[in-house]
Amino acid sequence: MGVLLAACAGATDALAFFGLGKAFAGIVTGNLVTAGYGVATGNAALIKPTVTAVAGSIAGEITWARLLRRPRAGDLLLIAELALFLLALAGWLAAGSHPAGLGVLALLALVSVALGGQSIWALRIHQTTTYFTGMLTKTISTAGNGDKTSIGASIRQLGALVAGAIISGAVLHSLRPAAPAVPLLLLAAAAAVHFRIKHRAADRVADQQGARHAMPGTEAAPQQ
Numbered sequence: 001m002g003v004l005l006a007a008c009a010g011a012t013d014a015l016a017f018f019g020l021g022k023a024f025a026g027i028v029t030g031n032l033v034t035a036g037y038g039v040a041t042g043n044a045a046l047i048k049p050t051v052t053a054v055a056g057s058i059a060g061e062i063t064w065a066r067l068l069r070r071p072r073a074g075d076l077l078l079i080a081e082l083a084l085f086l087l088a089l090a091g092w093l094a095a096g097s098h099p100a101g102l103g104v105l106a107l108l109a110l111v112s113v114a115l116g117g118q119s120i121w122a123l124r125i126h127q128t129t130t131y132f133t134g135m136l137t138k139t140i141s142t143a144g145n146g147d148k149t150s151i152g153a154s155i156r157q158l159g160a161l162v163a164g165a166i167i168s169g170a171v172l173h174s175l176r177p178a179a180p181a182v183p184l185l186l187l188a189a190a191a192a193v194h195f196r197i198k199h200r201a202a203d204r205v206a207d208q209q210g211a212r213h214a215m216p217g218t219e220a221a222p223q224q
Contacts, residue, residue, distance in 0.1 A: 001197070002127030003160040004190035005118060009130045010164030011183040012111050019172055019179060020099070020108040021049030026115035026130040028054050049108055056109040060116025068120065075198075077121055078191050084114040085187060089180040097177040111183070118187075128157055 009026050016025035024030050031050040038046030067073045088110045095103050119130040128135040139154040164186060172179040 001190050001193045002125060002129060003156060004186050005122055005129040006157045006160035007164030008183045008186040009115055010161035011168035011186055012115055014165040014168035015172060015179050016108055016111055021104045023049035023053040023108060025053055025111045026057060028057055048105060052105045052108050053112045056112025057116035060113035061120050064117035064120035074124060077117060078194060081114045081117055082187055082191060084110050085184040089184055092180045093177060132158060132161060
């Protein structure tokens, strides 16, 4: 599931940067550097999208972090992220796949909130799906100390990120109207895996409880 979420993040960032104003949806530090350069040069075209993306990402992180305190909120927030991507696809198509002005900022905000929320949600499954610089630094540090157990997972997640960006870029170039459908479908696949795992876990628990009840001597003895 973490692989699919990482691919979703890669696809979203490619779409955001090349289709929604040259700002990343989930890479806050890169956006801040770009915004700083925009301030230094007085270039509002750099400032507006990057600030929008940063604000959206932070808003998503705060919202998801607060709501995840509630019981069973995880599943609902995964569905909420799907809804955000669906809204982005609808807005993209309504703009003829070439949004402009406030339309660009609105769509960028939607996908940034979605990835901000995903970064918090992914902590539940102990996976990195958006913050790869920190993951790579930690992996190299631990590998340098002789612990190479996390190398495979890091390569897998980074590979998924790049694969998602490649697919998104290819669709954006060759079939532009369908570009926002790429992260949407990847997220839908991740959600399907998540709910299937939960269903199987619930079935195992039910089977174990049934087996305990069926064992001889597990029922209380009748009162005399």
